[in-house]
Amino acid sequence: MNKCHAITVSSDGSLCLVRHSISAPGENEVLIRVYAAGVNRGDIKQKYGDYPSLPESASAVLGLEVSGVIEEVGSHVSQWQRGDRVCALLMGGGYAEYCLAQATHCLPIPEGFGFIEAAGLPETFSTVWQTLILQARLRRGESLLLHGGASGIGVAAIQIASRMGVTVLASAGSERKCRACIDLGARHAINYRQDDFESIVMELTNGKGVDVVLDMVGAPYARKNVNVMADQARLVYVAGDSGGTVDFNVRDIMLRRLTITGSTLRHRSISEKREILRELQNAIWPQLESGSIKPVIDKVFSLEQAQQAHDYLEQGKAIGKVVLGVR
Known part of the structure; x- marks a missing residue:
């Protein structure tokens, strides 16, 4: 052999x-x-x-x-x-x-x-663990915006985060996928093909924003991700599938003490x-x-x-x- x-x-x-x-x-x-x-x-x-x-x-x-x-x-x-x-x-x-x-x-x-x-x-759960737990330091009682909620990483992240007492908001590309996110434990799911996730997240959080954002989209969501982050929130990139060059307002990051990071396993x-x-x-x-x-x-x-x-x-x-x- x-x-x-x-x-x-x-x-x-x-x-x-x-x-x-x-x-x-x-x-x-x-x-x-x-x-x-x-x-x-x-x-x-x-x-x-x-x-x-x-x-x-x-x-x-x-x-x-x-x-x-x-x-x-x-x-x-x-x-x-x-x-x-x-x-x-x-x-x-x-x-x-x-x-x-x-x-x-x-x-x-x-x-x-x-x-x-x-x-x-192994790959999927390790990626979620290293980004959400080790890098973003996600804790019980916090809120998470998760893009790609119906992906392999997404379905693992929804379950891990919700089981530890985190409020999960997920985005996905169809009503079928949004229902799956809810079934897995997301508090709310946003169909990004129909709705603006920025306005919905801010409405759901009473204008505060979320504590952690996990993103795999990249450039198209960059500014909106920063806009929905609460003070001292963390944005973690696991990919930049739709573009890797992003445009942030550095002053916003400084004034609100935001953390932007990422990792590849x-x-x-x-x-x-x-x-x-x-x-x-x-x-x-x-x-x-x-x-x-x-x-x-x-x-x-x-x-x-x-x-x-x-x-x-x-x-x-x-x-x-x-x-x-x-x-």
């Missing part, structure tokens, strides 16, 4: 199924027999060559999160053994029948979860990711196992249908996660 099926990007920019070499794990790595892989916007950006400062160690095989069974462990790995069921955060390589992962970037699959549900956890160090995952396991895994927080899987495609999965995600139809069923 020295090769497996995997998905790479062809010269014309489409996805193609290839035979890919299976590497032995390094001393701190594990080899995973992949059963399912989460599909993320980062995969699509990499496909188009639009990923910001793609790390040199990123695999040509797409895929940032998987679930599966450990096939082999490296010589320095003691916490896992062959046959363990895990989900893992990757630098890349997840759209394949086998992949390598750092041993410390694996988590046990939550009790009662199948491979499909578990595949959508893929560029974080091995040790930083390990700590994020450790906190996630301690804080969120019990809620997943109790059913307080639930994975939201919109649609499952086969590995061979990876291009269709990307097309579906790009069309903006999904509520929650799109997953590739590998086995």
Whole structure:
């Protein structure tokens, strides 16, 4: 067994199924027999060559999160053994029948979860945890404006924030998606195709604004995001999908003591990711196992249908996660 099926990007920019070499794990790595892989916007950006400062160690095989069974462990790995069921955060390589992962970037699959549900956890929930909890310092009793409320990140963020006692206002692109946001725990959902989120947020907060804004849109929302921020509020960017060059009034930021920050998970160090995952396991895994927080899987495609999965995600139809069923 020295090769497996995997998905790479062809010269014309489409996805193609290839035979890919299976590497032995390094001393701190594990080899995973992949059963399912989460599909993320980062995969699509990499496909188009639009990923910001793609790390040199990123695999040509797409895929940032998987679930599966450990096939082999490296010589320095003691916490896992062959046959363990895990989900893992990757630098890349997840759209394949086998992949390598750092041993410390694996988590046990939550009790009662199948491979499909578990595949959508590591990248998505880690992104929400690092941005909302570690960077924005979101606290009980605060308010959150969440753009992209029906996205994979959005459905995770709504649940995490609302369960910790945060008032969540979400924006989404259809009435169907808005209803999904409400069902997941948002206090109010704004259809941005029909309504102006700035005026609605200010009305809902009695003119105060919100404590935290989580945005993946970028430039078109920049000024409005600042306008709906309360004094000492925090704006966190997880992407700038509609434009990365923004225009702020610096005086507003100074006078109201606003914080504007952002992060990408893929560029974080091995040790930083390990700590994020450790906190996630301690804080969120019990809620997943109790059913307080639930994975939201919109649609499952086969590995061979990876291009269709990307097309579906790009069309903006999904509520929650799109997953590739590998086995």
